[in-house]
Amino acid sequence: MSRIDLRHIECFIAVAEELSFVKGADRLHTTQPPVTRMIQQLEEYLGAELIRRTTRSVALTVVGEVFLKEAYLVASQFGNSIERARQAAVGLTQxxxxxxxxxxxxxxxxxxxxxxxxxxxxxxxxxxxxxxxxxxxxxxxxxxxxxxxxxxxxxxxxxxxxxLSEPLVVCMSEGHRLAGRNPISLAELTSEAFVLSPRSKRCGLYDQVIRVCNSAGFNPAVAQETGEMQIMLGFVAEGVGITLLPAHVTKLVAQGVVFRPLLEASAAVExxxxxxxxxxxxxxxxxxxxxxxxxxxxxxxxxxxxxxxxxxxxx
Missing domain, CATH: 3.40.190.10 (Periplasmic binding protein-like II)
Structure with missing residues (x-):
């Protein structure tokens, strides 16, 4: 035999840990004969017995115990090398x-x-x-x-x-005149005051809300601006104005605020x-x-x- 490779190391570790050729083979999803040959080739290459076999038991020799420690180091280093190579191959950053x-x-x-x-x-x-x-x-x-x-x-x-494409919902106070309607048409919001994020912040949602309102033929009258969603809902709860937000906002706990779907399917935020x-x-x-x-x-x-x-x- 000219050399040993990782397969020999894997077979030896499996048999050494299981102290059984049969169980070691099962762990490697193979049969006993090829595992036995691998161990024999390894012992021949090293010129020493690694595993002592009898009809009733399998045990490591002193040389086998020493080699097992080194085998663990080899297997660990190989795994680390594969991981580093994989990261380099995909341009992985930290x-x-x-x-x-x-x-x-x-x-x-x-x-x-x-x-x-x-x-x-x-x-x-x-x-x-x-x-x-x-x-x-x-x-x-x-x-x-x-x-x-x-x-x-x-x-x-x-x-x-x-x-993602998510419907916009109307957020309004519990006492709002449209609170009992479900769904609500955009046309019904023409005269409403709105609470929106500041235009100066260049918020993507702001642009989407303006687009939706413009599609219904009006430009929303902004009564209050704030970049914080919870503060925005606070203004809504106090009746300062209404707003349009993505439907996931309905999962928030917003005391004094009700959420109603819009009739228009196109009223969505991307x-x-x-x-x-x-x-x-x-x-x-x-x-x-x-x-x-x-x-x-x-x-x-x-x-x-x-x-x-x-x-x-x-x-």
């Missing part, structure tokens, strides 16, 4: 920084993070709260690696993959996950895939995606 907009933080994010950390334990996953416009800038400046953005975005340096167009990796692709799995979202055709998110950029 940290993945993800931006998100508070209004679009869904249940899917914690679930996807849990699965991601199980698959990539060596990668630190850090979340940074920022609005869509801030995320676009942070992506271009390499301050974050991924961003949960509310489209459209009009920068061809970024690539946005749609992951969510996309964005990264730099010239940069991708297995880590980014897998995280995006996990998000899609959590939302059960089926994306439209590639052509439709490009028209939706880049129409102004190429106009």
């Amino acid at each position: 940290e993945l920084v993800v931006g998100y907009e508070a209004s679009s933080a869904m249940d899917m994010l914690p679930r996807a993070m849990k699965q991601f950390k199980e698959e990539f334990p060596g990668v630190s996953l850090r979340l940074v709260e920022m609005v869509t416009d801030e995320q676009a800038s942070a992506l271009k400046n390499s301050k974050i690696d991924l961003g949960f953005v509310v489209p459209p975005i009009y920068d061809t340096a970024l690539r946005a993959t749609p992951i 969510l996309a996950i964005a990264h730099r167009a010239t940069e991708s990796s297995t880590v980014i692709e897998r995280f995006t895939q996990l998000i899609r799995e959590c939302t059960n979202y089926t994306p439209p055709t590639q052509g439709k995606v490009e028209r939706t998110y880049l129409q102004l950029a190429v106009a």
Whole structure:
């Protein structure tokens, strides 16, 4: 025999730990004869008996006990080498920084993070709260690696993959004149005062709400601005105005606020996950895939995606 390889080491460890050729073979999902041959070849190569066999028992020799310790080191080093090579192959970084907009933080994010950390334990996953416009800038400046953005975005340096389309709901005080209606038409909100996030913050949700209202033929009258969702719902509860928020907000405890669906199916907020167009990796692709799995979202055709998110950029 000219050399030994990892298969010999694996066979020896299995038999040494089980103290049985039969059980060692079962653990390796094979039969006893090839395992026996591997051990014999290993002993021939070393010129020493590693395992003493009798008709009733199997035991390690003194040499076998010494070699078992070394075999563990070899197996461990091999595993570490494979992991480092895998990380190098996928361009794995030590940290993945993800931006998100508070209004679009869904249940899917914690679930996807849990699965991601199980698959990539060596990668630190850090979340940074920022609005869509801030995320676009942070992506271009390499301050974050991924961003949960509310489209459209009009920068061809970024690539946005749609992951969710969620209905908007009307948030109003319990005593509001429309609180008993279900559903509510956008046309019924024409004369209402709205509580919205500041336009200056370039919040993606703000743009979506304006778009939805404009599609119904009116521009919302803003009575109060705030960037904090809980404060926004507080204003709503006090009757300062109404607002439109993604349907997941109904899971929040908001005393004095009722949520009603809109009649128009087109009244929805889109969510996309964005990264730099010239940069991708297995880590980014897998995280995006996990998000899609959590939302059960089926994306439209590639052509439709490009028209939706880049129409102004190429106009």
